[in-house]
Amino acid sequence: MGGDGLSNASGDGRSGLFHEFTSVINPLLREDLFAKPQPMELEIGCGDGGFLFGYAGDYPDRQFVGVERLLGRLRKLEKKARREGFENLRLLRFEARYLVQYLLPANAFEAIHIYFPDPWPKDKHAWHRLVNKEFPEITARILTTGGVVHLRTDNEPYFSQMQEVFSAHGGFVHEETPTELAARRTEFEKMFNAKGIQTLRVSWRLT
Numbered sequence: 001m002g003g004d005g006l007s008n009a010s011g012d013g014r015s016g017l018f019h020e021f022t023s024v025i026n027p028l029l030r031e032d033l034f035a036k037p038q039p040m041e042l043e044i045g046c047g048d049g050g051f052l053f054g055y056a057g058d059y060p061d062r063q064f065v066g067v068e069r070l071l072g073r074l075r076k077l078e079k080k081a082r083r084e085g086f087e088n089l090r091l092l093r094f095e096a097r098y099l100v101q102y103l104l105p106a107n108a109f110e111a112i113h114i115y116f117p118d119p120w121p122k123d124k125h126a127w128h129r130l131v132n133k134e135f136p137e138i139t140a141r142i143l144t145t146g147g148v149v150h151l152r153t154d155n156e157p158y159f160s161q162m163q164e165v166f167s168a169h170g171g172f173v174h175e176e177t178p179t180e181l182a183a184r185r186t187e188f189e190k191m192f193n194a195k196g197i198q199t200l201r202v203s204w205r206l207t
């Protein structure tokens with residue numbers, strides 16, 4: 001593994017859990033991420049992996065891709081996961097929207113987890129939000145048919161926006177988040193709940 005975090009994946013004789021990008025233009029193939037095909041899930045903005053570490057550990061027969069732009073957070077997750085010998089986790093240090101829109105393989109993910117994306121609460125900054133009008137279409141490209149997007153936020157206006165854009169797309173149906181999944185709280189969620197802040201969640205399934 002190199003020192004820049006844009007380094008190599010492992011589990012297949014390679015070193016480290018980071019995926020090494022050799023191009024920022026050519027789309028990734030599924031086999032660039034994992035040699036053996038198994039059901040694959042994505043977490044966008046995984047932070048230091050409070051959710052992903054436990055989830056990937058409990059489901060060794062599924063494969064998980066964590067995307068995060070902050071190297072320090074990913075390194076923390078990588079250290080813990082390597083210590084446990086995880087072979088079903090790949091970490092991508094990259095800007096999430098571009099990655100989902102252009103680089104991740106099509107029809108590849110059974111689930112996408114997006115927990116507490118930055119809410120950009122001021123009106124003049126709201127255009128920065130990840131989950132905007134275009135987002136359902138770009139996620140539909142990488143989901144398998146029947147794949148699900150799981151969303152959580154503490155910010156009510158952003159939650160309304162999430163609901164509006166997925167509803168308006170027309171290709172997704174609204175679902176309750178499964179109880180087992182909902183019980184797995186993320187680091188930010190624990191922090192919000194400890195402060196008495198209510199968190200909101202929803203899932204949208206691609207039909």
Ligand SMILES: C[S@@+](CC[C@H](N)C(=O)[O-])C[C@H]1O[C@@H](n2cnc3c(N)ncnc32)[C@H](O)[C@@H]1O
Nearest residue numbers: 045046047068069070095096115116186187188
């Ligand atoms: C509020 S934190 C939530 C972290 C984690 N999901 C949790 O719930 O504990 C949002 C995370 O998303 C990452 N992030 C925000 N925008 C991003 C982007 N465009 N691409 C990749 N990561 C992003 C941030 O660096 C941060 O770690």
